[in-house]
Amino acid sequence: MNRNRLKSLVIPLFSFFLAIVVCGIIMALCGYNPFTAYSIIFSGAFGSVRNITNTLIQASPLIMTGLGYMVSKRAMLINLGIEGQLYTGAIVAALIGMTDLHLPLILHLAVTMLGGAAAGGLVGLFIGFLKVHFGANEVITTTMTNFIIINFTSYLVNYPLKADGAVAQTERMLETALMPKILPSYQLTYSIVIIALVAVAVKFFIDRTKTGFEIQCVGLNQKASAVAGIKVGGVMLSAMFISGAIGGLAGALQVMSVNRRFIAGFSADYGFSGIAVAALGNDNAIGIILSGIVFGALKNGANILNMTSRTPTEFVAVVQALVVIFVSAPLLINEILHLGAFRRKKKEGLA
C-alpha cells in the first residue's frame, strides 16, 4: 500500500522535474538562460503575498476543471466537454447574478453557484444520456457540444444580453452575487475556500460513498461491475452529472470572482487545462489541488516573465505540454528511474 502510494507520487514529481529540465535545455538551445527564466517564474509565482494570491487566482479554475474531469475519468468517461460546461455555468451564474432576487449576500451567492453547477451538470447529464441510451462516444459529443455552447453564449452576449459598450459581455453582476475578497487589497476571494471544500467533498464522494465506489468499479471493469449487479448506465449518468456540475461551478466561480460578468470567450482553455491538471494530479483530489497550484504558478509566473524579460512565455506552455507527455507515459518514467537504479547497482557491484 505504502509502496504503491510512494510510486504514485514519484511519477508525477519526476515527470514535472523532467519537463523543467527538458524545457530548460530547449531554452538554452534557443539562446535564453533557463536559470534566469525559471527564477523569474518562481519568484513571480511565489515571491510575495501578492504573487502567491495571484497564483492561487490562476490556479482556482484549473483545480476545479481538473476535479471535474477526474470524476468522469474515474468512470472511464472522457469528458472533454468541461470547457463547454464551464461556459454554461458561467452564463447561467452571470444571469442569476445580474438579477435582483432581493436576497441577502450569502443566499444570492449560494443560488448563483448552485445555478451554475446545475446548468453544467445538466449538460454533462445530456452527454451521459447520449452515451448510455444511444452509445454515442462521449469524446465526440463533448467536443461538438463545446462548439455549440461556446458559440451560443457568444451569440447571447453579442445580441440579446449584450451590455452597452463595445465589448461582447453581459451587464455587471450585482454586488450580492460577487464573491467577497479575503484580504482587502488583494484580489483573492472566498472562491478558494469553496474550491477547497469541493476538493474534499469529491475525495469523500469517490473514496467513501456507494456511488463513488461504483464509479471506480465501472471505470476499472465495466463488465465485472455489470455482472455484479451495478447499474452501469445509472453510474455513468451520475458521473457525468457530477463532472459537468463541477465544470459549471468552475465557470460560476470565475465570473463571481474574477470577471464579474460573462465575457464572450473568457476562458483561457481552462477546461482543457483541467485534463493536464488531473493527469499531473494522478486523478486524485488532493493531487489535483497541488498540480492546479503548480500550473497556476506557471501561468502567473509566465505573466511576470512576459513583463520583465525578453524570454518568450511560450516556454511555459512547453513545460505544461511536456508534463502531460511524461505523466501519460509512466512506463517511460519507470524505465528512466530503473535505468538509474540499475547503473547504481552496477557501480556498487564493480566497486
Next chain:
Amino acid sequence: MIEKIEMIDIVKQFPLVRAVDHVSFSAYSGEIHSLLGENGAGKTCLMKILYGMMKPDEGQILVNGQPVSFHSPRDSIALGIGMVHQHFMLSPVMTVTENIIAGVEPRKNHIFIDMDKAVKDVQALIDRYHFSIDAKAFVQDLSVGEQQRVEILKALYRGARLLILDEPTAVLTPQEVDALFDIMRNLKASGTGIIIITHKLKETLAIADKISVLRQGKLITHRQDLGESTMDDLAEMMVGRDVELNVSSEGPVEGEVYFEVEHCSLTRNGLPVLKDVSFNIRKGEVLGIAGVEGNGQSELAEVLTGNIKADQLVMKKDGVEISGDSHSLMGQGIGHIPEDRLAMGLIVEKSISENLILGYHGRKRFCSHGVLDRKNINSFADSTIKKYGIKTPDGNQKAASLSGGNQQKIVVARVIEEEPDVLVVCQPTRGVDVGAMEFIHHQILGLRKAGKAVLLISADLDEVMNLSDRIAVMYEGKIVKTFDADKVSARELGLWMTGEGNES
C-alpha cells in the same frame, strides 16, 4: 538440432514472491516430459523463461551443452523451441495456412507471398503428423481441438524440435484429448521433445515419460520411472499434503422442483445461440451442464443471471416467476459465479476487501445512507479471508496481487456468503490449483447440502461428473440429453457433446 536442454539453478524473483526458486530442469528430444504443479507453482513462469518471454534473475540455460541467453522468443524459436499457449492466438477470419505463416511467409521475388508454396508446405506438415485438418480451411470453422493443432503447427512450421504445451487439455473433450495424445506420440516418434505443463494427474500418467513436480517455485521431484506412481502420490507431491481428489455428491435428489427455466431462446447477430432450452433443478440438487465450449453454455448463464436479455424466457423460483436485470435478479436470490474471473468477476485493481463486497456493497451491513461502512467491510473481509483461506497479508492488497486460485476464492466467497437460493456457477475452478479446487468444490456441495439449487456449467468434464446429480449436455444451443450423473460415462457424454450421440 536440439538434443538436450538444461535449465540450471534458475531463480525468478517477483516483488512479493519468488516464482522460481533454484530449479534445475532438463528435457530431451524424443521424450514427453510432464511439468506438474498447482497454479502459481511456477510452471508457466519456468517455461516462459525457457521460451525467452522472461529473463531469469539467476541461473543458466544450456542447449546441447552450450550456454545460451534468450532476449525474446525470437531467439528461442531460432534454436528450435516452440510454445503453445493456453489461450490461442489465431485470427479466426484467416485460413489455417495464413495463420501459420504469419511473420515467416515464404516470398516470391522477396516481395510477394508465395501462397502456393505455403499451402503445400503446411499441408505436407499436416499429413506428416496426421493432424487431419485442411490447410485452406478458415480457423473460425475449426473446433477447439483443431485450432489447437493449428497452434502446434505454427511452432512446427518455425522449426520447433522442442514443444512446450501450456495446459493443452484444459479446453478439450475426452475424444479431442485422445486425438491430441496421438499427435503427441507421433511427434515424439519423429524425435520432437515435448514439455507438457499441466495439473491434471490422469493425463500425466497416460502420456508422460518423465515427470517433474513443482511446488511453490521449488522442484519437488524429478521422476524417470512412472511405474509405481499413483494419482494420489502425485497429488500429494503437488500440494504437499493429502488431497481429496474426487469430492463427489451422493445419491439421487428427492426434493421438490425449485428452479425452473422454460423455453429459453436467444439470438445473437442473427444466429440462434439458445434454442428453446428448458430444465428444472430440485432443492439440494446440482444440475451440471456439459458441452464443448461455444455451444451456448456461457450465454445460458448470462441470460439466467440477467446479463443478457433473452428473446424468450420464463424463469420460476419456487413456483413464482422471476425476471429482471442482474441487479434485480441478485435481489431475488440468484447468485452468479461468472466464468471468467478477470473479465467478469473481479476488479483486480481494487482491494481484496472491496472485491469481496462487490455487488453486495449496497447491503445495509456495508453501507448506510449511501456511505460505505469501512469498519464493517474490513471486519467482514478479515473473517472471510480467514474462512476461505485466501492467502494474503491483509484485505488491503489488490486482488491483482493474488494467484488465480485465491482470486477465484474471492469470487466464490462473495456469492456463497450471500447464501443465494439458486447458484449459477460457471467454470468454478478454471486455472486454479488443486487445493483451491478441492475447497471450491466443497463450497458448492455445501450449498447443495443447504438445500439450494445449483446450476454448474463447466468445460471440465471430471468436475461436472463429480459434482452433479444430473448432467444435461448442450450442443449447438440445445439441451440434447439429460443423464443421471451416476449412470453415464465420460465417453458417452463426449459423444453427445460433439453431436454424435444417438438414442440407440
